[in-house]
Amino acid sequence: MNLDIQQLKTFITVVREQNFRRAAKVLNVSQPTVTMRIKALEQMVGSELLKRHGNQLTLTPSGEMVMKYASKMLYVLQEVKDHLSSIPVSKDRYSIAVIPSFSTYVFPRILQPRYSQGQSQYNVQSASSAKIFQLLSDRAIDFGIMRGPVKQTDQIESKLLYSEKVYLTLPINHPLTEQEDIYIKDILSENIITYRRRFWSIFSSKVLELGGDFKPKMVVDSEITAKKFVKYNLGVTMLPEYCIRKKDLATVTFKEIKDFHIKRDAYCVFERGQNRSIVDEFYYWVQSTLEEDKREARLSL
Incomplete structure (x- = not known):
């Protein structure tokens, strides 16, 4: 009998939450996934584990036994992970996924020899925040850099990396460059160029308001x-x-829109329980390079 850890964890969560929908929310998976895992576990042990009585879930005798031993197994597994995380680990290659703007403007600088960490090598990919979260959940990457808010789970942790504002960008000879204060109403008649980012939806809602x-x-x-x-x-x-x-x-001007204030947060995300020295090293490495980039290349507004 090959017991699946995810199935056991799902079973324990369903019992504690007394509800498949709430268990799915806690585990950050869909409700059909929870149902599928419970059915697969029941098929594996060859017995029904849960009984429904109205809105209540009760354990069958087999369910009580599985609950008892599943809790022990997960406790022991967590102890093993805790002990392993305290042992220094060296790794030659890391898999990292980052949001597109970060991969374009910042990450190439981070990978330059004077910033990169020792002899480590990196598999780097650009992906949306949702995709990065999924890759980390599937343990397909070691670290991610994604937009917030980050949903906290029992598997993923996050640390705020930076916050950034959004600025109106105009051709250098545009009449609005001479205007001291710019408001949303001032740009609605302009030829506005958009691209797929969440703040454009927020901007659209603000215009409607x-x-x-x-x-x-x-x-x-x-x-x-x-x-x-x-x-x-x-x-x-x-x-x-x-x-x-x-x-x-040399070619464009950047201005603040007085009645549209938005900040975008970016987070470093990693697996909960990962060796803290490795996490801290990666986080400090990225943070220090961001500060260098801010001093040397970015425009202070």
């Missing part, structure tokens, strides 16, 4: 393309702070 109508002129694939189009005087856009570089000042 103000009684306006938001109709972007163009939708492009990324902030890189949007910035390039602004440089060629094809419209205006909004860019997050980490996309704004000192060299951009």
